[in-house]
Amino acid sequence: MAGRLRDGPRGPPNSSADSAGGLKTTRMPRQPEPHRESEDTAESLQELPRWMRLYFYGMHGVTLDVLLSSVQGVLNDRDPKLVGFSSPYLCIMHSLTHFALEKIYSQKRCFRGRPVVFHLVFYPSVYIGLQILIGNINTLTEQVRVISGTQLAVHYILALYFAHVFHxxxxxxQYHTSCPAADLQSKPGPAQSAPARGPLHSLPGFVRFLFFGMHGLLDEVVFTSIFNLVEKSxxxxxxxxxxxxxxMYGSCSFVVEKLYLYLRFSRGWGTLWRLPIYICFIYTWEFSCGLVLRQFDACSWDYSHYPHNFMGLITLLYLPGWVCLSLYxxxxxxxxxxxxxxxxVTDLSGENGEVNGQVESNKKIL
Structure with a gap:
């Protein structure tokens, strides 16, 4: 076709041949496609679903319970086992409380020009009030428990943490709703950019470690609470x-996740082939960590009275539980x-309470 256009008769500039050639040159860049890709990416991205946020809030609240109670135990008894306490009931209460605090935090835009009032006065006051309510909800009909000055200071510090870091x-x-997990795993590193956002990345390793560690604490609290209910009423x-x-849970689950990604997506192994490797690694990790902690009298478990145990650090009695946790x-x-x-990109101006307003205006423009 190039030879025919070159050797053929040359007409005026507005001839059909030249106009056809002009149309072809304008189609070559194909610029609308990247815009369509960004629109598709934006449509497949959304804020974390409500159920996921509630799940995370409860898990995070249980972790704080265990942290504070274990620190109190160390200060009082010098116990190197760092044992802490919580309950499934408190997990539910933390989920609802954190959800309410999320709504309170969204009112930051009402304090434009007064970030100090919101961060240092309003939000901490609401947070402390909710924590006092949770602490007294069991005994509210009998007597109101007054918190000490130390507890008040701890709650205030936690309120600052929630306002400046957590939220x-x-x-x-952001959460992908349409892209399959296999496709997400096959594209490590930055993903497409969404409107008014920076480049998207997978969760950093330390965040995944924190998630698995908190989830491990929740698992043990739920398990021991059910055990106490059945055995001790x-x-x-x-x-x-x-x-x-x-x-232990954070590091173990982090490695097991790497095994899952490699064995499933790179090697194509099914669940029945992966499970034995998971179980062997979990038992090895539990035994190794327990052996090290026992040297410092910090091991919090002892399976010596259970059947099929080895040195009191691991037991086959818990094999069904580890299988279920591996699948989960x-x-x-x-x-x-x-x-x-x-x-x-607008989060840096979040101190003056303009985050939500700017995001909403960007959405309207788009």
Whole structure:
């Protein structure tokens, strides 16, 4: 066709041949396609679903319960086991309380020009009031428990943490709704950019470690509370765990997730082939960590009275539980693959309460 256009008769500039050639040159760049890709990416990204936020809030609240109670135990008894306490009931209360605090934090835009009033007065006051309510909800009909000055200071510090770190970090997370987990895993590194956002990345390793560590504490609190209910008829559903378990679950689950991603997406192994490797690694990790902690009298578990135990550190009696947790670990890994982290370009001005307003205006413009 190029030869025919070159050797053919030359007409005026507005001839059909030249106009056809002009049309072809305008079609070559194809610029609308990247715009369509960004629109598709924006449509597939949304804020974290409500159920996911409630799940995370409860898990985070249980972790704070265990942290504070274990620190109190260390100060009072010098116990190196770092045992802390919480309950499924408190997990539900933390989910609802954090959800309410999320709504309170969204009112930051009403304090434009007065960020100090919001961060240092309004939000901490609401947070402390909710924490006092949770602490007295069991005994509200009998007597109101007055918190000490130390507890008040701790609650105020936690309120600052929630206002300056927790909510801001959570607002940077986006959730993929349409892209399969296999496609997300096959594209490591920055993803497409969404409107008014920076480049999207997978969750950093330390965030995944924190998530798995908090989830491990929740698992142990729920398990021990059910055990106390069945064996001791403890209807308070009080459970316990150790801060050392946070490190153990966080590191173990982090490695198991790497095994899952490699064995499933790179090697194509099915669940039945992956499970034995998970179980062997979990038992090895539990035994190794327990052996090290026992040297410092910090090991919080002893299976010597259980059948099929080895040195009191591992037992086959818990094999069904580890199998269930391993299968659930795959589910959690697929969910975490869909979560992307970005730094909002408007988040730096969040101190003056304009984050929500600017994001909403960007959405309207788009």
């Amino acid at each position: 801001r970090g959570l607002s940077r997370l 403890d209807r308070s559903l009080s459970g316990h765990t150790s801060l050392w378990s946070f490190l 670990q795959d589910v959690l890994s697929n969910v975490l693959l869909r979560i992307k982290c970005t730094k909002d």
